[in-house]
Amino acid sequence: MTKVKIYVTLRESVLDPQGSAVQGSLAKMGYNEVTDVRIGKYLEVTISETTRDLDSLVKEMCEKLLANTVIEDYRYEVEEEN
Amino acid sequence: MKFAVLVFPGSNCDIDMYHAIKDELGEEVEYVWHDATDLSEFDGILVPGGFSYGDYLRCGAMANQSNVMVEVKKAAAAGKPVLGVCNGFQILTEAGLLPGALLRNKNLKFMCRTVQLKVENTNTLFTNQYEQGQIINIPIAHGEGNYFCDEETLANLKANNQIIFTYSGDNPNGSLEDIAGIINEQGNVLGMMPHPERAANELLGSSDGLALFKSIVKQWREQHV
Numbered sequence: 196m197t198k199v200k201i202y203v204t205l206r207e208s209v210l211d212p213q214g215s216a217v218q219g220s221l222a223k224m225g226y227n228e229v230t231d232v233r234i235g236k237y238l239e240v241t242i243s244e245t246t247r248d249l250d251s252l253v254k255e256m257c258e259k260l261l262a263n264t265v266i267e268d269y270r271y272e273v274e275e276e277n
Numbered sequence: 278m279k280f281a282v283l284v285f286p287g288s289n290c291d292i293d294m295y296h297a298i299k300d301e302l303g304e305e306v307e308y309v310w311h312d313a314t315d316l317s318e319f320d321g322i323l324v325p326g327g328f329s330y331g332d333y334l335r336c337g338a339m340a341n342q343s344n345v346m347v348e349v350k351k352a353a354a355a356g357k358p359v360l361g362v363c364n365g366f367q368i369l370t371e372a373g374l375l376p377g378a379l380l381r382n383k384n385l386k387f388m389c390r391t392v393q394l395k396v397e398n399t400n401t402l403f404t405n406q407y408e409q410g411q412i413i414n415i416p417i418a419h420g421e422g423n424y425f426c427d428e429e430t431l432a433n434l435k436a437n438n439q440i441i442f443t444y445s446g447d448n449p450n451g452s453l454e455d456i457a458g459i460i461n462e463q464g465n466v467l468g469m470m471p472h473p474e475r476a477a478n479e480l481l482g483s484s485d486g487l488a489l490f491k492s493i494v495k496q497w498r499e500q501h502v
Contacts, residue, residue, distance in 0.1 A: 205380075209425060212385050212451075236334075260342065263335055263371065265378045266425060 197242045199253050201271045203262045204235030235267075249273060278497045279305040281319040283349070283365075285340045286311070290326035290363065290472065297477035298323070302490045309345065316348040319357070320501075321493055324349070326363030326418070326472060336379060336421050337367035346372055358402055358493050359466040363419055366458075366468035375461055375468045376434070377426030383451025387420040391482060393445040394457050394471060398438045401460055402496040403467045406488035412445050413485035415471040422470035424452035424459070437462055442469055 205211045211233050218232040238261060245252065253271055262269040282294045291308060298306040309316065311329075316322060329340035340346070346368070353359045353374050361369035369375045382388060391414050396407040407413070426434070431453060434440050442458035450470070458469030473486025 208427070209380065210383070210451075212381055212383050216385060260338060261334070263338065263378055265370075265376075265427075266380060 196244075197249065198274045199240045199242060199249075199271050200274060201238040201240060201253070201257065201261060201269060202235060203238070203257075203267050203269045204233055206266060206268050209266050278320045278494050278501075279307070279318065280321045280323055281307060281309040281316055282323045282325055283345055284308050284310055284325075285327070285329035285343065285368075287329045287331055288325050288327035288364070290474065293472070294323050294325045294362070294474045297474040297486070297490060301477040301484075301487055302494065304490075304494060311340070311343040311345050313345045314348065316345070316352050319352070320497055321358040322349055322352050322360070324359070324361040324365030324368055325474070326365060329364055329368065332364070332421075335371070337364060337369075337371040340364075340368045341371040350374065353461070353463075353466050356463065356465050358497070360403065360489075360493070361466075361468040362472055362474065363417075363422070363470055366470055367421065369466060369468045374466050375459060376430045377424055377453075377459070379421050379470070380423040380425050381421050382419070382423050382449070387418075388422070388449045389416075389418040390449075391416045391476075392447070392449055392457075392471060394442045395445040396441070397443055398441050398460075400438070401441060401464055401467070401492075403460070403489055403492050404441060405495060406492040413488075414476065414483040415473055415486055416475045416482075417449055417471045418475075419450070419470055422450040422452065424450075424456040424470075426453065433462075434459060441467060442471070 213234045214232040221229045257269045396411045443455040448455045473489045476483040476486030
């Protein structure tokens with residue numbers, strides 16, 4: 196089994212009003228060092244033995260469903276499991 | 278003219294859409310479940326609002342993977358009118374039938390009220406019964422209606438007159454250029470956040486939405502009868 200950790204975030208060019216609201220709250224709490232907050236999604240996808248190339252498989256799933264590349268970027272990490 | 282109203286798990290404006298077509302417009306209409314594999318008997322496809330598949334992951338993302346969307350793409354390619362309202366608009370952008378995407382409202386609130394729209398282009402099969410620049414009252418009800426696209430796409434939308442409706446005066450969701458509804462390049466797929474089906478009779482507060490459906494029927498009759 197292989198666990199893939201996928202991170203989906205809004206593209207830099209896209210305004211993130213949720214992130215801005217959270218940044219505002221942090222600033223009110225006194226954390227003035229915080230210059231930006233971006234909120235995204237984190238997915239853990241567990242994949243069984245497959246003959247397919249793992250990178251192309253994960254990229255395909257991200258492009259087709261897990262991320263909307265018009266507004267979102269994605270990156271992932273592969274973690275082997277016993 | 279025979280319309281299909283698509284129904285996904287979580288659709289909740291399908292009955293309003295059905296009512297507008299059957300009782301206000303007086304045309305044939307049927308509900309079509311999301312796993313349908315044939316839309317060939319229908320002349321027009323209506324993708325209603327709601328929260329398809331709970332809007333999990335992203336609005337419209339999973340609805341786009343359902344069987345019926347393969348048929349919607351075929352119908353769109355064949356030139357049949359396809360109208361997506363609210364969640365239907367989100368589904369059509371996820372399907373790539375319309376450019377851009379719908380983001381969270383800028384103020385992060387679910388907005389539910391009647392807004393004023395300006396009709397920007399009457400030279401379409403959806404708007405031929407309106408006057409150029411006409412201001413119409415149509416309700417909105419959405420949390421993610423903030424239209425976004427890249428600069429190149431926006432330039433194309435403008436160059437081809439694909440921006441059909443804009444918010445007049447107050448923009449409720451922060452959409453780019455006050456966009457409320459756009460059409461595809463071919464001119465047969467319209468997506469809009471406001472609900473014309475909820476403005477199909479004066480008893481509902483406005484009947485300004487009815488002309489949109491009448492436009493579709495007028496064009497179809499001219500071509501087919």
